[in-house]
Amino acid sequence: MFRTSRHLRLFASVLLILGVSNFVMADTLRLKDGSIIKGKITSFGNGKFTVTMGDGSRKRQMTFGANEIESIVFDAATPAESANASYKAPVTQPPIVQAKVIKTDDDIIRQTPNRSTESMKPIEWKVKVLADNTANGWTNSGWVVRKGQRIRISGDGKVSLGRGNSSTASGLPDLKDDQKLLKNVATGALIAVIGDDNNDFIYVGSEREFVASRDGALFLGINEGYLEDNSGSFNVKIEIIPE
Numbered sequence: 001m002f003r004t005s006r007h008l009r010l011f012a013s014v015l016l017i018l019g020v021s022n023f024v025m026a027d028t029l030r031l032k033d034g035s036i037i038k039g040k041i042t043s044f045g046n047g048k049f050t051v052t053m054g055d056g057s058r059k060r061q062m063t064f065g066a067n068e069i070e071s072i073v074f075d076a077a078t079p080a081e082s083a084n085a086s087y088k089a090p091v092t093q094p095p096i097v098q099a100k101v102i103k104t105d106d107d108i109i110r111q112t113p114n115r116s117t118e119s120m121k122p123i124e125w126k127v128k129v130l131a132d133n134t135a136n137g138w139t140n141s142g143w144v145v146r147k148g149q150r151i152r153i154s155g156d157g158k159v160s161l162g163r164g165n166s167s168t169a170s171g172l173p174d175l176k177d178d179q180k181l182l183k184n185v186a187t188g189a190l191i192a193v194i195g196d197d198n199n200d201f202i203y204v205g206s207e208r209e210f211v212a213s214r215d216g217a218l219f220l221g222i223n224e225g226y227l228e229d230n231s232g233s234f235n236v237k238i239e240i241i242p243e
Contacts, residue, residue, distance in 0.1 A: 027051070028073045029064065035144040037062065037217070039196075041072070053196035053217070060138055060196045062217055122152070122239040129190065129220045131159035131230040138193075141218040141238055145194050150241040151218070154207040155190040155234040159222070162229030169206045169234050171223060179225020189223045190234055209241075 029037040029051065039053035039062070049069065051062050129139045145151065155169030165175060171186025180187055181201050190204040195216025202210060203223070220236060 030070045030072075031064065031068055031144070032070045033068075033144075035146075036215075037064070037144065059136060060140060060217070060219060061135070062140055122241045124237060124239040126235065126237050127220070128233040129155065129222070129236050130233045131161070131188075131222050131224075131227065133227040133230070137227045138219040138221045141220055143218045143238065143240065145212040145214075145216055145218045147212055147215050149212045150209065150243075151212060152207070152209040152239040152241060153190070153192060153204045153220070153236060155204065155236040156206070157233065157235045159188065159232035159234060160230060161188045161224060162226075166232075169204070169236075171205065177225050180223045181221075181225075182223050185223050187224055190236065191221055191223045193219050193221070 027039060027041045029039075029041075029049070031037065037051055037053075039051040041049055042052045042061075043050040049064050049066070049072075051064065053060050053062070125142070127139060127141055158166050158168055160166050161172070161175070165172060165188070167175075167186075167188030169190040171189025173186040175187040177187040182189075182191060182203055185191070185203045186205075190206075192202040192204050193200070194202075194212055194214055196219075198214070198216065200213070201223075202208070204220070218238070222230065224230070
């Protein structure tokens with residue numbers, strides 16, 4: 001009962017804030033794990049906020065449950081609006097420390113690890129990276145990267161690039177494409193980017209380990225300019241390696 005009424009109050013507050021002004025520039029979400037997300041809250045339902053970041057061909061969306069959020073600040077055009085347009089999530093349980101996250105297509109399971117053993121294992125989960133133009137060609141990995149984190153990504157499977165061409169995550173080095181994001185990397189290869197406001201694309205291929213150079217949401221995509229005739233997906237495993 002408490003959870004339902006709380007979500008209804010959140011929903012009403014968000015609708016009121018989004019509806020009273022057309023001058024909202026951006027919203028800031030602070031998650032209970034310390035991450036900060038900047039974007040525009042475009043919807044709230046079933047206890048989940050949808051945040052839109054960027055616009056045009058770079059627009060991406062992320063979804064967060066109300067129980068993941070510590071606070072939200074709705075940035076408005078005037079200080080008075082900003083002061084009134086904020087939400088503090090009630091604390092219903094202590095935050096999980098050093099949580100192990102196992103993500104599948106259906107659910108996310110969070111467990112508190114044993115400090116002596118489990119804390120040294122990589123956090124890992126799997127996602128399907130679509131080759132077509134769904135979500136403007138970017139698949140949200142579901143992870144907000146912190147600068148300095150070591151990340152290992154591997155991909156397998158094959159996708160269709162149209163016109164009879166199929167590719168593994170390593171890409172097709174002989175297939176010409178003047179529109180692809182990484183000019184010196186094989187067409188159709190698996191790539192990544194950290195943040196929606198970043199053009200520093202990362203070649204992943206079949207496997208790559210790298211250190212995050214900035215904070216931001218981790219997105220995965222295909223190194224090709226024209227995606228409309230593509231089909232299929234890569235099976236990708238992501239590992240966050242503890243220090």
